[in-house]
Amino acid sequence: MRIAISGHRGLRRDVEQYVNNAIRSYFVQLTPAHLVGISCLADGADQIFARAVIDAGGHLNVIVPAAQYRDALPEDSRATYDELLANAAEVVTLDHQESTSESHMDASRAMLERADQLIAVWDGEPARGYGATADVVHLAQDLGLPVTIIWPADVTR
Template sequence: MRVGITGHRGLGADVERRVREMLVEAVSAYDAAELVGVSCIADGPDAWFAEAVVEHGGRLEVVIPAAGYRDALPERHHVTYDVLLGQASEVHETGMGESTSEAHMAGSEILVGLSDVLLAVWDGKPARGFGGTADVVAYAERSGTPVRVLWPECATR
């Protein structure tokens, strides 16, 4: 089972805790021997999901939206990014150089294409910018990839 992830970054501590629990629960429902997690490993849900997949014993595949993607992520996340990238069994790239919204969406489209199901840490609201979580969910739905939304009750961004 190939499971992709998309989700909001910059969540508060309480929402983060609850989302992490939801991701661990979702990942634990899959047979570790058959689980392939697909992630862009950005800070937030992408990385939390990837960590849960690896801890569960599944394989991790990483999609890199652009050559400059890592450097565009918060510096505090670089060590986690590097560790997760090092644990990837396969890495997919868009071939784009600059880490732009267009590159992020291109990476998400590859991710959706590789996934049997997409987990979306999504509050159900429109994207704040092109390539946001809502855009990825809409793309998955148009592509026929099932989407499972994970969002804590009464949580806000």
Template sequence: MRIGITGHRGLPDEVEQRVRQELAEAVKAYPPDELVGVSCIADGPDAWFARSVLDRGGRVEVVIPAAEYRNSLPGWHHVTYDEILDRASDVHHTGLDEPTSQAHMAGSELLVGLVDEVLAVWDGQPARGYGGTADVVAYAQRIGVPVRVLWPEGATRD
């Protein structure tokens, strides 16, 4: 089973802990030898999901939206990004160079095209910018890829 991830970055600490638990529980539903997680491994749900898949004994494939993508992520996240990337069983590239909103959406579209289901850490609100979680969810639904929303009850982003 190939599972993709999309989700909000910069969540408050309390919400982060609840989301991490929900992601770990979601991953436990799949047999480790059949589990392939697909992620862009940004800070937040992307990386938490990838770690949960690896901890479960599954494989991780990474989608890199742009050649300069890593440099657009927070410096404190680079070690985690590099560790997960080093453990990836496959890496997919969009072929784009600059980490623009369009490149992020292209990466998400590539990810959605690779998976059987998308987990979305999504509050149900519209995207705050092109290529945000809501846009990825809408794209997946438009092309018929099932989406399972994981959002803790009563949680807020701000």
């Protein structure tokens, strides 16, 4: 089972915990040897998902949107990014130099092209900018991929 992740960044602690528990509960039904998680390793939902994939005994595949992607991440998430990247079974770096909305959407498309389904940590609201979670959800739906949405009830960003 190849599962891609897309989700919000800058989550509150209680939402992070909810997302972590929901993803780990979802993985319980899967055979670890057959679990492949696909992520860009952004802070927030992506890193929570990637850690859960590794902890479940699955394989982590990473799509790096751009050569300068790591430098564009919040400084406090870079050590986790480095650790998760070092534990990846496969790393694909796209040809973009700069970390932009376009490179992020290209990376999301590359993830979805390799995936059987998408987990979206999404509040259901429209995208705040090109390449955001809502855009990735809509692309997955257009591609006919099943989408599992994780978001706590009655919580707004």
